[in-house]
Amino acid sequence: MMTNLFSIFDPTTNIFNLSLNWLSTFIGLMFIPYSFWVIPNRHYIFWNFILNKLHNEFKTLLGSKSFNGSTFIFISLFSFILFNNFLGLFPYIFTSTSHLTISLSISLSLWLSFMIYGWLNNTQHMFIHMIPQGTPNILMPFMVLIETISNIIRPMTLAVRLTANMIAGHLLLTLLSSTGNNMFMFMLLFLILVQILLLILESAVAIIQSYVIAILSTLYSSEVN
Template sequence: MMTNLFSIFDPISSILFNFNWISLIFGLLIIPFSYWIIPSRILIMKMIMFYTLHKEMKLLMGGSYFLGSTMIFICLFTLIMYNNVFGLLPYMFTSTTHMAITLSLSFPLWVSYMMFGWINKSTHMFTHLVPQGTPTLLMSFMVLIESVSNVIRPLTLAVRLAANMVAGHLLLSLLGNQGIMSSYLILFLILFSQILLVILESAVALIQSYVFMILSTLYSSEVY
């Protein structure tokens, strides 16, 4: 029985082991298609998607691109996309609705960027704290603003992904609970609204994984 609205995001399903977290590795079930002698349609679609993302990120990274540097962002996109899409299936746990997962993805990337930049290119990092054309009187103030914006980047990435996934699931849960003891007309309207919401959530699941990947790529390109 659901005690409150947010209990649908409770990851605990057993006292001995939290089986809900197994959904994190469901994307591995698609990997065996890569070992087929004749490429399947799923593998062809994956390769086209990966090649398109590779070209776009290579363009965003510019001079900071080196061979294989886009693979980490493509893997990050794939992991988030699989978990977002699988979370829309009935009785599936959406791990990306928890800050423990989203912050675990964004924080290590941000720490690696900052450590590499401040250790190897300190002068370049200092120049980013004062945008070009800033008046002399505002320089100290801009340094403070840019420093705060750099510090909160992993938090904003994590909150953006988790909040968007939670919002859609809450709307679906609210509409689903209204169907009990409703008239046929209201039930039809609720069902039609839920179908539209599922389509919207499918788009949000893909868009949020793409936004997470693009922002991570842009943050890494600023270090070089």
């Protein structure tokens, strides 16, 4: 039962030995309405409003020392994860963000770039950041060890957070839908209502998780400046 349940996350669809499930990562633009490209329109104004809000928030988090245009990295990250999370809610579309292959690749590459830049350009700041202000001398070695471990596991926590949230909702939807064959009509209507509510919840989770990943990446970036 568990093997069949988790098999919904297996990228097994292929033609000519090409895994076509991962194409869902690149077809986000196909779901944008054609009217989006005709300026101005409601879709463009709404999306531009969201991006402006994100830009202002990321700019505040990065601080005055950040480079011009650095917020576009995190806005692009937010948009990419949001598209992939939403695509997974459609029937028969593979959820790429439910795999550590995607989420860990994103988080690890960002974290490595932050670390390399920070240690090469702001070495003293990176050392100072390991010991919080006011730490007693006897506790300094332990604080360095704790801060080092917490820093190393950051990409894994980012990846697992995104993957676990995507898997949990899809598993619950699949598990509930598999029980519909043995239900009476009135219970089936109740199940459909519950599934609709869960789908709304999953839509909210898709937005929240993409926002959380972008915000945490921005905070990790601001620490190396």
